[in-house]
Amino acid sequence: MGRSPCCEKAHTNKGAWTKQEDQRLINYIRAHGEGCWRSLPKAAGLQRCGKSCRLRWINYLRPDLKRGNFTEEEDELIIKLHSLLGNKWSVIAGRLPGRTDNEIKNYWNTHIKRKLISRGIDPQTHAAAISTTNSATAVFTTIIPTTTTKNISMDYENNVDQKPNIIINNNATSSSHDETKCNSGTTEETKPLEIIPQSTSQVMINLELSIGLPLHTDHISSAESTASYNFLATVAPPPTAAVPMAGAAEMVAKTVCLCWQIGFQGGSQCCGKCKNTTGFYRFC
């Protein structure tokens, strides 16, 4: 079957854009706004594919773009967002004003990957080298990635404070050492949060985190951004640091609206649509 091409390839330029082409595109969008990209090239007098025009505008010509090096704060934010969202570059870009998905993607592949590897972190899974504490059971092998099923094992043994150590597994059968493939695909089907008794002293919690909403930054106040950043900092602690078990346990116990926590929704504590049948909140 096949689809009709997005443009007449025989009469379109390819490769690097000239200054004249850039200027034509800028002038046209200034005069008419971002409209139908398919028809834009013809209307603007450009021998380019509409997709190419869109890409050029979004990644290079847009006036609100922030050029220049990424700051340390941006680095860390990208890492944390990637640990939660995977390769959702456009969503990540939405959290970084003036940055484009393509720019972040390139920056990730060229700089951050190497940075994480040098820290001993798998850039795809964000799994750190197994970090054991003095407690015999405290293992936290991975920062919660997106759209994957997680079992959190709360181990009360050897814990004088009666606060559980937490082991996060990729699934019920895998070991805590498994590599977690960061899935950038679709949001997976969800199941209720389930608590699976492993033994009298160990409880497995199947914690699924599904994230898939588009980001509308214009809805998000700076306070919410801060809240979201704080949440990220909580969920995805620097992997080199030992995870405070009390804090992690609190994290699990707390019922939260992830929409709000991540900053997708308005200023209330909960969007009101994310309580599932088991009474736990989940992303909606």
Next chain:
DNA sequence: AACACTGTCAACCGCTCCGTA
């Protein structure tokens, strides 16, 4: 100086998503 190698990043390609008729 010439060549090889490496890193960076703009741009392309193919696919999926989503709105609409």
Next chain:
DNA sequence: CTACGGAGCGGTTGACAGTGT
């Protein structure tokens, strides 16, 4: 409900600049 078309996304490519030998 379905098919279609446009928009958008993420992976990949290739040109070019920088660096090392």
